[in-house]
Structures are given as C-alpha cells and as structure tokens.
Amino acid sequence: MGKPLINTKIIQITSGRGPAECCWVVAQILKRFLEAASNKGIEYKILHREKGIENRTLQSVSIQLKSENLSRFLSQWTGTIQWIGTSTFRPQNKRKNWFIGLYEIRKCEQFQILERDITYQATRSSGPGGQHVNKVSSAIRATHLPTKTQVLVMDSRSQHQNKKIARARLQEKVVELQLEALQSGIKDQWKNHLTLQRGNPVQVFKGSDFKKNRIVKHYKKQRCALKNELREQLNN
Known part of the structure; x- marks a missing residue:
C-alpha cells in the first residue's frame, strides 16, 4: 500500500x-x-x-x-x-x-515558491560605514522571479547557510504579498456571503x-x- x-x-x-x-x-x-x-x-x-x-x-x-x-x-x-x-x-x-x-x-x-523560480547572487558582506566584513563573497541576494521579490542575507560567514536563510525569508515575503493581494477580494466575497448565510451557521x-x-x-x-x-x- x-x-x-x-x-x-x-x-x-x-x-x-x-x-x-x-x-x-x-x-x-x-x-x-x-x-x-x-x-x-x-x-x-x-x-x-x-x-x-x-x-x-x-x-x-x-x-x-x-x-x-x-x-x-x-x-x-x-x-x-x-x-x-x-x-x-x-x-x-x-x-x-x-x-x-x-x-x-x-x-x-x-503560496509555495519553486526552487527553479529563484536566482541567487553572491556578494560581499558589508559592515558599518561600508567596510567589508570579510573578503569572501558570502552574502546572498535571492530573487523570486515571478514576483520580483528580493532578500539580502548576510547573517552567516557561510554562503551555503545564507542561501538557506535567504530561501526561507523569500518564502515568507512571497506568502505575505500573496495574502495581501487576496485580502480585498476575500472581504468582498465575505460581505456577499454573510448577507445570504446569516440564518444558516x-x-x-x-x-x-x-x-x-x-x-x-x-x-x-x-x-x-x-x-x-x-x-x-x-x-x-
């Protein structure tokens, strides 16, 4: 089975x-x-x-x-x-x-973003005053192509770790954007539905x-x- x-x-x-x-x-x-x-x-x-x-x-x-x-x-x-x-x-x-x-x-x-829709770009992490934290390009800029949403992650010195964090944050931002887009339509549907269904909870x-x-x-x-x-x- x-x-x-x-x-x-x-x-x-x-x-x-x-x-x-x-x-x-x-x-x-x-x-x-x-x-x-x-x-x-x-x-x-x-x-x-x-x-x-x-x-x-x-x-x-x-x-x-x-x-x-x-x-x-x-x-x-x-x-x-x-x-x-x-x-x-x-x-x-x-x-x-x-x-x-x-x-x-x-x-x-x-609400689920696909890996093939994400591009990753390595860049150098920068500190206060524009100083480089290190000479290695460990920061990651991730872009979700369908929505053009971007995040820049420089939490870790590990490029691999920053990539994982970037994907998670990108997922959160895309979900937030899609939910906001649905809000107005759902509210209008709810107003009509409420008028019809109040007597049948x-x-x-x-x-x-x-x-x-x-x-x-x-x-x-x-x-x-x-x-x-x-x-x-x-x-x-």
Missing part, C-alpha cells in the same frame, strides 16, 4: 467588515479551531494575522493546514459562525447575535465562556413548501 496522501489547504477566519465584537469572536474561534485541529492530528501554521482595533481581537487570520482528510474536518467549520452573547465592548448594545466567516482560500499551491457558540451551542435543524419550512407545491400540481 502507498503512503497516505497529505493535503495542504489554507483557510482564513475573518470578521469581514464587522465591528469590534466580531473581531473578538475571530480571536476566540481561532483558539477553538486550532484546538480542534490539534486533536485531529492536523499540522498548522499561522501565515498572517490582521489585528483588530481593540486589544486581543483579530480582524482576520490565515492558517495553513496539512493532514489527511482535511475536507471532512473543514466541512464542519467552513461557512458562517455565530456567537450569541452580550458585547464585551458595548454592554448596553441590544444586539446579541454576531457573525464571522471561515473560508478556504483556493489554489494554495500559489455551521457552528454556534454562546455566552462569555464561549460554550458550543448545539444546532438543531428544522425542516418545517421545507415540508410546507413541498406540500404547497404538491397541492398546486394536483390542482392543475
């Missing part, structure tokens, strides 16, 4: 354009989501955080996940998430229902202790609609 297929996906938890309360919910959901992922043996890496206005709040966070059967796990989280509770920032606010979204970012392979939490609320599915409206459609067909 072959090795199990490891999937890689990137998800974003976002408050959309919601107020500070929604940003607080994002921070709370992040804790619950990572805890659930760890319990399932899913590897995760936080790629980007966008802080909210208030302390301990997040407007959005992007996470890379690696594991088998990610689709099954994410099916329980992807969509609208609801919190039922009193605002911690505006206790007098009568609103009790707050909504955020958790989405999968498609084509996450874009995939997860519901309540209270200041953020307890999970059991979702009870009701099919009364669907049954009534089917009965009315059947009557119309019989009458015709």
